[in-house]
Amino acid sequence: MAIANVQVSETPLVLYTLRRADDALILGHRLSEWCGHAPMLEEDMALSNIALDLLGLARELYSYTAQVEGRDNDEDKLAYLRDVRQYRNLLLVEQPNGDFARTLVRQLFYSAFADLYWRAMMKSGDATLAAIAAKSEKESAYHLRHSSEWIIRLGDGTAESHARAQTAIDDLWAFTGEMFTVDESERGLIETSVAIDPAGLRPQWLKTVSDVIGEATLAVPTNDWMQQGGRGGRHSEHLGHLLSELQHMQRTFPGLTW
Amino acid sequence: MATPNTPLWEVFIRSRNGLAHKHVGSLHASDATMALQAARDIYTRRGEGLSIWVVPSSAITASDPADKGMMFEPAESKIYRHPTFYEVPEEVGHM
Numbered sequence: 001m002a003i004a005n006v007q008v009s010e011t012p013l014v015l016y017t018l019r020r021a022d023d024a025l026i027l028g029h030r031l032s033e034w035c036g037h038a039p040m041l042e043e044d045m046a047l048s049n050i051a052l053d054l055l056g057l058a059r060e061l062y063s064y065t066a067q068v069e070g071r072d073n074d075e076d077k078l079a080y081l082r083d084v085r086q087y088r089n090l091l092l093v094e095q096p097n098g099d100f101a102r103t104l105v106r107q108l109f110y111s112a113f114a115d116l117y118w119r120a121m122m123k124s125g126d127a128t129l130a131a132i133a134a135k136s137e138k139e140s141a142y143h144l145r146h147s148s149e150w151i152i153r154l155g156d157g158t159a160e161s162h163a164r165a166q167t168a169i170d171d172l173w174a175f176t177g178e179m180f181t182v183d184e185s186e187r188g189l190i191e192t193s194v195a196i197d198p199a200g201l202r203p204q205w206l207k208t209v210s211d212v213i214g215e216a217t218l219a220v221p222t223n224d225w226m227q228q229g230g231r232g233g234r235h236s237e238h239l240g241h242l243l244s245e246l247q248h249m250q251r252t253f254p255g256l257t258w
Numbered sequence: 259m260a261t262p263n264t265p266l267w268e269v270f271i272r273s274r275n276g277l278a279h280k281h282v283g284s285l286h287a288s289d290a291t292m293a294l295q296a297a298r299d300i301y302t303r304r305g306e307g308l309s310i311w312v313v314p315s316s317a318i319t320a321s322d323p324a325d326k327g328m329m330f331e332p333a334e335s336k337i338y339r340h341p342t343f344y345e346v347p348e349e350v351g352h353m
Contacts (some may be wrong), residue, residue, distance in 0.1 A: 040264065042285050044295035049299050146295055153288060 155216025
């Protein structure tokens with residue numbers, strides 16, 4: 001049975017908050033896939049905790065998106081009733097978990113950005129976004145510490161863990177550029193101080209990530225060709241599969257609640 | 259899973275209004291830093307703590323349960339060691 005997708009009026013602010021909400025939901029969902037499968041109980045809990053932080057962030061951002069849009073949408077409709085081309089998340093966060101090293105490299109790349117981003121967004125001229133940023137900054141600071149400590153140990157661990165971590169870094173590097181890009185619709189929000197320019201965060205991000213990778217005895221990739229598309233709804237083939245699982249219940253039993 | 263690479267650690271948490279760190283459980287981790295992180299994720303998820311200690315389980319020397327009689331029974335017959343035979347003056351208040 002097909003349930004019609006909702007349409008979203010993507011004014012600049014709606015699109016902006018929707019993109020960040022999608023980042024949080026998709027990465028949170030990816031991490032939740034580890035629940036019951038992590039290599040040790042302690043990490044099962046740690047990854048689920050991070051997933052829940054991100055899910056909470058996604059809810060706040062979707063609610064605000066719906067409020068700004070001012071139409072019939074709500075957080076559930078935005079999460080469950082948009083198709084893959086309507087999703088606006090970064091390509092990085094939809095990449096499959098792979099092995100434990102790949103999951104944590106993805107987390108390091110994202111959290112090193114999110115920590116800087118939310119800290120900067122605490123000064124947003126938009127009071128709601130500033131409040132969300134203040135809460136999220138503490139969470140992402142911990143996510144960064146967690147993933148950093150693991151990458152250091154995986155890189156400086158066994159030959160096997162070193163090789164897996166390096167492969168993950170090399171494979172995911174091309175997805176990191178998209179975090180720092182800005183399009184026309186966001187440019188206006190930056191000029192009015194609602195948003196911050198992420199390009200300004202890149203030097204510090206590169207330093208943070210390089211320091212961790214260096215301490216882990218791993219190598220920072222030298223290629224600077226970057227893949228983009230997620231912000232415009234052009235995704236890798238992985239996102240459709242993720243959404244089919246994420247949306248299955250609401251698509252099959254519309255309006256289902258616990 | 260217990261492996262040589264992830265020894266056992268004992269976790270102590272000081273709660274919001276608690277005065278002392280209390281033992282809450284144990285976990286496996288590769289080193290002290292990772293043990294502290296895991297303790298945060300496992301034992302403070304519901305706002306239980308303001309401070310965490312982790313101690314290698316191997317650093318704890320425990321009494322032998324077989325010595326229970328010799329160790330603890332002699333104290334049971336000496337009720338005069340409880341401070342219940344003294345009158346506490348009013349002015350002292352809550353003790």
